[in-house]
Amino acid sequence: MSPRLILKNLLAHPLRSILTLGSVALAVFLVCMLQAVVTALSSATSAASSQRLWVQSAVSLFVDLPLSYESKIAGVAGVETVCKFQWFGGEYRDGGSFFAQFGVDADTFGPAYPELDVVDGSYDAFAGRRDGCLVGQALADQYGWKVGQTVPIIGRIFPRVDGSAWDFVIQGIYRAKTTAVDERTLYFHFDYLREAIEQGAVRMEPGVGVYLVDLRDGAEPTAVMSAIDALFENGPQRVQTTTEAEFARQFVTMLGSVPVLLRSIGGAVLFAIFFAILNTMLMAARERTRDLGVLKALGFTDRWVFVGLTVESLLLCVLGGAIGIAVAFVLSLGVAKAIASFVPGFEIAGESVALGMGLSIALGLVAGCVPAWNASRLKPVAALRAED
Amino acid sequence: MADSDPIIRLRHVERSYTRGGEILPVLQGLDLEMEAGAFYALMGPSGSGKTTMLNLIGGLDSPDAGEVIVAGEHVDLLRGAELSHWRAEHVGFVFQGFNLLPVLTARENVELPLQLTPLSRSQRRAQAERALTLVGLADRMTHRPAQLSGGQEQRVAIARAIATDPSIILADEPTGDLDRRTAEQILDLMQRLNRELGKTILMVTHDPVAAEFADRVIHLDKGRLGRIDHNHEPRRISAEAAADVG
Structure with missing residues (x-):
């Protein structure tokens, strides 16, 4: 079948072609977006360091560890520094804007994270001021924050008794050198939080979410992890020590098997669209049965007919897929900003484009092959007898 | 093939169809020879096997038994792509319902079978235009079937x-689908193709005229x-119909 005939057949029913094109575009768009989320989650895991360990409660990440554990962990051979990490979970501007806030030990946090590059203000200024904080560049850009500005945060996990906001004064703005650290986080002093609790400004028991352990050069992570776990084997709180990479992986898994869920949604959408396209192509071939009989009578072989109909379906799906990818790419720029707090590093990368295009081709081939095979097996006489 | 050889030869051809579990014999041991360069009309009542015979000669169908030899080739033995290639080279079809592809223009419809030849695009186009000019449609080349x-x-189908x-x-x-005057013009065109270009024509018809x-x-x-009747003086187009052609 000639390219002109294929093209004219596609244009013969513009509405049907546009709808088919649209459904493929929508399916590929969704798959690309979902794949980008999965990739972003995985890349955060792969960029994480294995030279940093995380000590958390063996029960759950949401169970705090005693403050007394810090000195015991610091005494384990191979441990360079220990830094307390506390999820704050506060809200800025009446809950309308979410970003992560962590209470950390300023003296050990900075040295443990060389990936953190303070580009405005200074780390020392942060370390020297009890209510100071460090914010990521992306966060500063979003809210127009400057060094010296006060950021009021309403504590949801740690609400003040008087209902007032926590005030953090920006002492530094950082950029991340790797995706292990995202630029939409606020770090403040753990001691600022602890003192407030001890003074009764917050009615909570003091505790530590996780301990971050920075290893000495040459220290064997596995041995240190075993030693820390063994240290608290008999309580009062058992701990689970993992590398940062493993911790990140578990965190992603904890999100409720999000990658599996996202892939399942993408697969289901594709499956549904596949049948829609298959039905369209079957209908298109069936209503052209007599034309196919004419082509065969003129001397066009069964193979010609098979290839022609397959190419027609392929063209439709590849074009739809390309549109889906293009739309996903354009929209991803905005989406990336909107979900940066939850899914840092979101982008339509080569992997997503390849997946989208691969699926479009597969969709076109499979949906095209079935009617093309039927058409190629048609006997010319029977095809010529077909009703209009 | 020697000049004296018939261009179409059917030997003991049998063809039957199964309908509703019943076998319906359509052609029953048909023997027939047709000369090259002649214009044949094929008549008979409905169900007499006219279209079946035409389809067998054109390689659109295969006999259950017997031989179908056309232009020196045992068409009954050809299969698949070989048969398609043979059809493209030796036979041109004209159908009652015209069977033009509705999405293509007149010229593109005529160009279709030329795509199976080694001609270049410009040669194909020129050849299609020549054929359309020959059938008197030089001014309708870019029209679609629905506009004709x-x-x-x-005429486009003949081209x-x-x-x-x-x-x-x-x-x-x-x-079959044309009024008398238009039908005469088409028959006149076929006569000219037979006489001026030497085409062997086999035409199935119910119409004695x-x-x-x-x-x-x-x-x-x-x-x-x-039986086979010889028209020593075949009918010619009426003056009225000829005047319409202009």
Whole structure:
């Protein structure tokens, strides 16, 4: 079948072609977006360091560890520094804007994270001021924050008794050198939080979410992890020590098997669209049965007919897929900003484009092959007898 | 093939169809020979096997038994792509319902069979335009079938049938959907193709007037050869119909 005939057949029913094109575009768009989320989650895991360990409660990440554990962990051979990490979970501007806030030990946090590059203000200024904080560049850009500005945060996990906001004064703005650290986080002093609790400004028991352990050069992570776990084997709180990479992986898994869920949604959408396209192509071939009989009578072989109909379906799906990818790419720029707090590093990368295009081709081939095979097996006489 | 050899030869051809579990014999041991360069009309009552015979000669169908030899080739032994190639080279079809592809223009429809030849795109285009000019449609080349009258559509179909210069034209009720005057114009065109270009034409028809335009009339009856009439003076287009052609 000639390219002109294929093209004219596609244009013969513009509405049907546009709808088919649209459904493929929508399916590929969704798959690309979902794949980008999965990739972003995985890349955060792969960029994480294995030279940093995380000590958390063996029960759950949401169970705090005693403050007394810090000195015991610091005494384990191979441990360079220990830094307390506390999820704050506060809200800025009446809950309308979410970003992560962590209470950390300023003296050990900075040295443990060389990936953190303070580009405005200074780390020392942060370390020297009890209510100071460090914010990521992306966060500063979003809210127009400057060094010296006060950021009021309403504590949801740690609400003040008087209902007032926590005030953090920006002492530094950082950029991340790797995706292990995202630029939409606020770090403040753990001691600022602890003192407030001890003074009764917050009615909570003091505790530590996780301990971050920075290893000495040459220290064997596995041995240190075993030693820390063994240290608290008999309580009062058992701990689970993992590398940062493993911790990140578990965190992603904890999100409720999000990658599996996202892939399942993408697969289901594709499956549904596949049948829609298959039905369209079957209908298109069936209503052209007599034309196919004419082509065969003129001397066009069964193979010609098979290839022609397959190419027609392929063209439709590849074009739809390309549109889906293009739309996903354009929209991803905005989406990336909107979900940066939850899914840092979101982008339509080569992997997503390849997946989208691969699926479009597969969709076109499979949906095209079935009617093309039927058409190629048609006997010319029977095809010529077909009703209009 | 020697000049004296018939261009179409059917030997003991049998063909039956199964309908509702019942076997219906359509052609029952048909023997027939047709000369090259002649214009045949094929007549007979409905169900006598006219279209079946045409389809067998054109390689659109295969016999259950017997031999179908066309242009020196055992068509009954050809299969698949080989048969398609043979059809493209030797036979041009004209159908009752014209069977033009609605999405293509007149010229593109005529160019279709030329895509199976080694001609370049410009050569194909020139050849299609020549064929359309020959059938009197030089001014309708870019029209789609829906923009043409029935007679014009059938002319395009005839142009498509002769575009690759086949030796045989098989026409199945080519005037069946046309009014008398237009039918005469089509029959006149077929006569000219036969006389001026030497095409062997086999035309299935129910219409005795249409059959009068042929040199010979083959009568089929219940799947067997009845008789062959010779028209010593085939009918010519009426002055009225000729005037319409302009």
